[in-house]
Structures are given as C-alpha cells and as structure tokens.
Amino acid sequence: MVNPVIEDIKQKIRNGNPVTRLIIINVAVFLTISVLHIFLFITGGATFFNSLFNFIKNNISLPLSIQGFLYKPWTIITYMFTHIELGHIFWNMITLFWFGQILSNYSSEKKIIPLYLLGGIAGALITILLFAIFPIFEPYRIMPMVGASAGVTAIIIASATLVPNFQMNMLLIGPVKLIYVALFVLFIDVLNVASYSNIGGNIAHLGGALMGYIFIVQYKKGKDWSIGINRILDWLGGILKIFKKNKLKVVHRRSVSDEEYNYNKKANQQQIDTILDKISKSGYESLSKSEKEILFKASNK
Numbered sequence: 001m002v003n004p005v006i007e008d009i010k011q012k013i014r015n016g017n018p019v020t021r022l023i024i025i026n027v028a029v030f031l032t033i034s035v036l037h038i039f040l041f042i043t044g045g046a047t048f049f050n051s052l053f054n055f056i057k058n059n060i061s062l063p064l065s066i067q068g069f070l071y072k073p074w075t076i077i078t079y080m081f082t083h084i085e086l087g088h089i090f091w092n093m094i095t096l097f098w099f100g101q102i103l104s105n106y107s108s109e110k111k112i113i114p115l116y117l118l119g120g121i122a123g124a125l126i127t128i129l130l131f132a133i134f135p136i137f138e139p140y141r142i143m144p145m146v147g148a149s150a151g152v153t154a155i156i157i158a159s160a161t162l163v164p165n166f167q168m169n170m171l172l173i174g175p176v177k178l179i180y181v182a183l184f185v186l187f188i189d190v191l192n193v194a195s196y197s198n199i200g201g202n203i204a205h206l207g208g209a210l211m212g213y214i215f216i217v218q219y220k221k222g223k224d225w226s227i228g229i230n231r232i233l234d235w236l237g238g239i240l241k242i243f244k245k246n247k248l249k250v251v252h253r254r255s256v257s258d259e260e261y262n263y264n265k266k267a268n269q270q271q272i273d274t275i276l277d278k279i280s281k282s283g284y285e286s287l288s289k290s291e292k293e294i295l296f297k298a299s300n301k
Contacts, residue, residue, distance in 0.1 A: 018112035019100035023093050026148055030083045033057070057084075061144035062124055064131050064200050068141075069124075075144075080120035082146040092148045096155065102166060102178070103159045107219070112155065113233065114226035115215055119154020122211035123204030130203055137199065145200045150208030153189070157182050157212030162219075185209075 036056065040049040062079035063069050069076070083089035100112050127145065131137040159166070160182030167175040186209055192202040215225055275291050 017104065018109050019097060019104065022096060022100075022113065022116060022148075026081050026083065026089060026093060029060075029081050030086075030089050033082070033084060058144070061146050063144055064128055065141040066128060066132050068144075069128055076121055076124050077117070079124065079144075079146050080116070080148050080151050083148070084146060088147055092152050096148065096152045098168075099152070099156045099159045103155055103162065106159075106163050106166075108226075110230055111158075111219075111226045114229035115154050115158055115212065116148075116151035117229060118151075118215065118225065119208035119211045120148070120151035122154070123150025123207035126207035126210075127200050127203045131200070140199050143200060145204065147201060147204075149201060150204040153185065153205045153208040154212035154215070156185055157209040158216045161213050161216040 033053075033056065036049060036053045040046070040053050043049055059072065060075060060078040060082045062075045063072060083092065096116075103115075104112060124145070131141050160178045164177065164179035164182075166178040168178055168181055170176045170181070186206070189202050189205040189209070193199065193206075218225060271294065275294065278286060278291070
C-alpha cells in the first residue's frame with residue numbers, strides 16, 4: 001500500500017509540472033516535521049525525539065543574523081520549503097497553485113521554480129540585511145524564519161506584472177483584475193511590517209515581491225533570468241541520475257565453469273540465428289510468442 005503511494009509521488013516529482021513539484025516537496029517536509037512533532041508529544045518529550053526534532057528544525061530554518069546565516073548558508077534554500085503550522089502551508093500552497101498556473105499559462109512552466117527560488121533568496125537576503133542595519137530589529141534576530149511566502153509572493157507579483165488585466169473570480173466579490181489583487185497583497189504586507197509576531201516574514205514578502213517585479217521587467221526586455229537557474233537544476237538532475245544508475249548497477253557472477261558458460265553462450269547464439277533466419281524468410285509475425293520473448297531478452301542484454 002505504502003510503496004505504490006511513494007512511487008506515485010516520485011513520479012509526480014519527476015514528471016509533474018513545476019507547481020506540483022513545489023507543492024509536493026513542501027508538503028513532504030511539513031509532514032515529516034509534523035510526524036516528528038506527534039511522536040514528541042506522544043512520548044512526552046522523549047530525549048531522542050526532542051533532539052531529532054530540534055536538530056532538523058534548527059538546520060532547515062533560516063537564521064536572521066549574519067553570523068547565523070554564514071554558519072548555515074544552506075538554510076537560504078531549505079527555509080522556503082519548511083512550514084511548521086498547517087494554516088501557513090495551506091494558504092501558501094493554495095496561493096502557489098492559483099498564481100503558478102497563471103504565470104505558467106502566460107509565460108512558461110520553466111519560469112516557476114527559478115522565480116520561486118529567486119524570490120525566496122531575495123526575501124531572505126533583504127531581511128537579514130535590514131535586521132543587521134537597523135537596531136530596532138535586534139530583538140528579533142534570534143527568531144529563525146521559515147515558509148514559502150517570499151517565493152510565492154514573487155510569483156504573485158510576477159503574474160500581475162505580466163498580465164495585470166487578467167480577471168480573477170474572487171469569492172463574494174466576483175471578477176477582479178490581477179493587478180488589484182497584487183496591490184492588495186502588497187498593502188497587507190506593508191501594514192504587517194510592524195507586526196511583532198512575524199516581522200521577518202513580512203519583510204521577506206516584500207523582498208520576494210520586488211524580485212517578482214524585476215524578474216518580469218527583465219523578461220519583457222528579453223533577459224530571461226530563469227535560463228541559468230534551469231541549467232543548474234538540469235545539471236544537478238543529471239548528477240543525481242548518474243549517481244542513482246551507478247548505485248543500482250549489479251555485477252553478475254557466473255556460477256558455472258568456463259566450458260559450460262561458452263557452451264550455453266554458443267547454443268543461445270544459434271537459437272537467435274535461427275529466429276533471425278525465420279524473420280528474414282517469413283517476417284516477424286511468423287514468430288511464436290516464446291521466440292519473440294527470446295529475441296526481446298537478447299536485444300536487452
């Protein structure tokens with residue numbers, strides 16, 4: 001039961017559209033963290049689960065101090081795939097789905113993942129920079145940041161910049177131009193900058209928004225920033241395929257003597273030659289089912 005589900009998820013990640021891939025990765029990380037949290041609760045804070053939970057959380061969340069970031073530079077990527085709360089991931093993934101589809105339809109699917117990454121990186125760097133410059137943010141530097149919001153906001157603003165007059169059907173409101181939806185999102189983020197519960201997150205949203213706008217402005221000028229990132233992703237994908245292929249490579253050992261091996265090999269070759277002669281005289285359709293299977297197996301050796 002579990003294995004087919006896992007294989008289906010792997011298939012979706014490999015062959016699904018970029019929006020689907022991002023959603024699956026985010027959900028997988030969220031479920032992993034949630035399961036650990038459940039075990040932590042059930043066991044009453046057992047030392048093993050407490051240590052494991054904190055280790056994972058601390059190494060995928062983004063530190064908001066320059067020193068912390070330099071100590072864990074990989075977190076500038078991992079943080080944007082990490083969610084702790086159900087409501088947080090739900091709205092991020094719903095928004096990613098809506099606006100990701102719009103941007104895919106009016107530009108290209110290959111823009112989604114690069115823009116998501118660029119938006120997340122821009123949001124992170126701007127937040128860390130402002131936290132380092134302005135003393136008012138000093139008390140909040142100890143609070144690590146998680147969430148896809150910066151990358152998702154980049155996609156929202158990019159969509160609105162590309163097709164501002166696209167009509168979205170909003171619940172209880174009706175058709176609304178995409179540009180107004182984007183401006184409302186920005187307005188809320190600006191108001192929430194002074195929200196003490198998520199100052200870093202709201203600044204990151206604005207950083208992602210800026211990246212989304214610049215990305216499309218450059219795209220309209222003929223400069224596609226997604227090309228370089230897609231090349232890197234393709235290269236990484238090729239490395240993983242080679243690694244997987246080498247890992248799964250099986251060395252077959254003969255359990256028979258050299259004399260027996262050579263005899264069997266010669267007999268098999270004679271059988272193949274006979275089948276090929278039959279094809280040349282009467283065609284492939286004249287072969288029996290067993291002969292076709294023999295030929296198929298031989299062609300895959």
